[in-house]
Amino acid sequence: MDGSRIQKAKQSLxxxxxxxxxxxxxxxxxxxxxxxxxxDESRKYTQNNLKEAILxxxxxxxxxxxxxxxxxxxxxxxxSSxxxxxxxxxNVFLLTDGEDYADPIIELVKNNNRAETRIYTLGIGEGCSIYLIKRVAEVGNGKFHIVGDNEDINEKVIDLLEDSLTPYLQNFKLETNVKEVYSIIPNPESIVSLKKNQELTIQILFSNEQELENIEFSMHCYNPQDKQxxxxxxxxNLNQSQDNEYFHKLAAHKFITYYDNAIKYGEQQVNFIKLNKQFLKDEDIVSLSIENQILSNKTAFVCEVCVLEDQFKQQDRSKVKIIKIHPVVNRYTEETQQQRMSLNNPPLYCKKLPFQQQKLKSIQQFNQLKLPFLKQFVRKDQKQTPQLGLMGKNYQKQEPMLECFGNQMQTPYQTSAQRANISFPIELLGIQISQSINMSQSSLPQIALPKQNQKSLENQSNQQLLLISQDKNNDPTYENLMNFAQxxxxxxINKDIQMKVNYLNLSNQQGLKADVWNTLLILLYLENFCRQFKKSWQLIYLKGVQYLLQNGINYKQKKQELGYPYT
Incomplete structure (x- = not known):
């Protein structure tokens, strides 16, 4: 790892x-x-061992x-152990920014795959092997993330750790009274483990000529957490069941997918499917694909050409060519107009309609808004300042500003090939760009919104102001506070940090122990000032809540007593 990446990895570790x-x-x-x-061997998670590990x-x-x-x-x-x-x-967590020979590593993990072992991988930067990162996690019952050089690594590291803490089931086995089962997709015995809230769907294919009227299926598994x-x-009941082609197609699709993956990764047999035969052939997949009309890498869809010439011409006449949307043009010139006119890109003719009551105050004012849907419309023979419109959804209050004719439209909305009326919002007057403010020698653009939108963003604005105040006053960030977690x-924490995190000026009227009181203050501080980074500190936060509970403090109830706004 280079210098910047090693620092990022050390911080996240x-x-x-x-x-x-x-x-x-x-x-x-x-x-x-x-x-x-x-x-030499793993050690218990104690304060002394943690301190040594951090050093x-x-x-x-x-x-x-x-x-x-x-x-x-x-x-x-x-x-050997x-x-x-x-x-x-x-749980094994692999952090790397480099490449290695992937196949031997993947084979090693796959051959030692057990329900009680999970391999989590995190690739850092563009130089890592995505194939290695992804496949090791897949065959190792884990999960993977790729972090760019400019991305926050903490959130993804904690996400992997949180996933490793989820309970799981293992030792799956299916029992049935059906004598002739064609296939079970996937084979329950191939499922190493199933995590909490993870979905499992099993398709069982058997002959519809069954002697038994009532069929039973029993899935057995083991919960290692509760040891039961x-x-x-x-x-x-076959007499009361309905034959649905959809489920047969779904089962065939999953069957073919497992087969394709097995071939892709060089496996000689499909271990994830239980069959009444040991090996599959390409002919089996072709027959299954044709029978269920499911596309595979061994088959293809064929398009039939229209024989009747009149019908073909009629269809050809209604074809519409989709063109690329042009970017916003800030200065409308004859040159740009000529660029839009070609055989492949016919011109857009516009007829100006009167405004109702409101007018746009300043064209220049909206040229500064680099909005993706901002367009200019003008007639070729008209030299006056073009009008502007902002295309959007659910604008039915105003009459159309422009009526457009032509055989194609340069808008993001689907219209008829010959003619379309477009309605534009008049509420553009409520949006403007104000002067940027100077804060620590950096400029932050401010957007003034209509009054009806201000209330909906009040909480977000207050949170941003708190964060700005936090940076300006050198108040501790969540990374700083994590250094004090035990x-x-x-x-x-010391008195200086206590004063900074006690933003509500609370007093310890109950006479709580110093560590209990300080933990309470920091949890309140994290929820107020660091909510946008919650995924990074939530596991430490939960440990703090548990610590308070062990010392007789119900954190949720305590917040209600203090009138704290967040729950």
């Missing part, structure tokens, strides 16, 4: 460490042409060169 659950074991492995492990992260430098991912995975993750514990979930088996049962969820 520290936030990641601060967000870990209390009952965790953790370790850090740095890799390049070689790899270095913080500890280790801060000492990291971008001097390890190369990107050798295979060796640390093989020696530190998939070693891997898989011994069935009750412990192992789970059973789901479905009963089907393993158990409390915040340890």
């Amino acid at each position: 520290i936030l990641f460490l601060k967000s870990l659950p209390q009952n965790s074991l953790f370790n850090i492995v740095s890799f390049g042409t070689m790899y270095i492990s913080l500890w 280790h992260v801060n000492s990291m430098k971008a001097d390890m060169e190369g990107t050798n991912i295979y060796k640390p995975l093989q020696n530190k993750i998939y070693n 891997y898989g011994r514990s069935k009750d412990t979930t192992l 088996p789970i059973k789901y049962s479905v009963n089907l 393993v158990d969820g409390r915040f340890k």
Whole structure:
């Protein structure tokens, strides 16, 4: 990693460490042409171990060169002790900005795939291998993100950590009294794990000539969190069921998709489908595709040419050519008008209609609004200042300003090929650009909106003002406050920070312990000043809420007592 990327990775890694659950074991492995492990074995998540880990992260430098991912995975993750514990979930988070030979790494992860192991990947910058990042997460039961050099990495890192904390089910098995099952898509035994709120749809294809009238399906799985088996049962009466072609097409589409993916990744058999045969042939996919009219990479749709010449000419006459929308023209000249006139781009003729009551005050005023739908209309033989219109939705109050004739329209809306009437909003007068203000030698444009829109944006405006005040007064940001977060969820801060976060000037009338009182103040501060970054600090925030509850403070109830606006 270069200097800027290593700093970004270090910052996100520290936030990641601060967000870990209390009952965790953790370790850090740095890799390049070689790899270095913080500890020989993972350690408990304690305050001393966290402090040592943060010192280790801060000492990291971008001097390890190369990107050798295979060796640390093989020696530190998939070693001799891997898989011994069935009750412990192992989450691996891979952060990299480089490339490596992807296929051996993917094969290593896939061959060691277990329900209790998840591999999460985060690619940093444009130089990372997207194929590697995506496939390792897919075969490792995890999730992936790609972060650009100018994107916020914290939110995506915490999203991966939050996903790793979700409970899951495993050991799926399907039982049925149907004797001849053609296929089960996907095969339940191929499902390594199913996370909470993750959807699972299974299609079962069997012959409609069944001896049994009532068919039973039972899905068995295991909940490792509660350590108990789970059973789901479905009963089907064939005499009362309906034959629906849609579900057959859906099953065929999923079947073909699994087959295509298996071929794409070089697998000899489709492991995700349970069949009454061991191997599939291309002829099987072709037959299934034709039978259900589902497109595959082995088939294609054919277009029939119209035989009757009269019908063909009639269809050809109604064809409409879609052209590219021209950008906004700030200065209308004969040159630009000539550029629009060609055989491939016929001219747009406009007839000016009278305004009702209101007029546009200044053409120059709206030329400064770089809005994508702003257009100019003028007759070719007319040299006066062109009128402007802003095209939008649901403007039915005013009469049309312009009536346009021609065989094509340069508007973002679908119109008839011969003629169209366009209505323009007159409420343009309510939008204007005011002078930019100077704040810390930077200019921020302000937009004055109509009065009816001001109330709807009042909360957002107040929040922006608070953030501006926060930056101006050097008040702590959420990154600053995360440095004071402890393993158990409390915040340890000094008097100076306490004064800055106590923006409501609250007094500790209950005589709460210092750490409890300070944690309460910081949680209130985060919700008020740092709401737009909530996804980055929400796990630490939840640890703080739990810490308050353990010390007899119901945070939600406390906010109501204080009359706090956010819930």
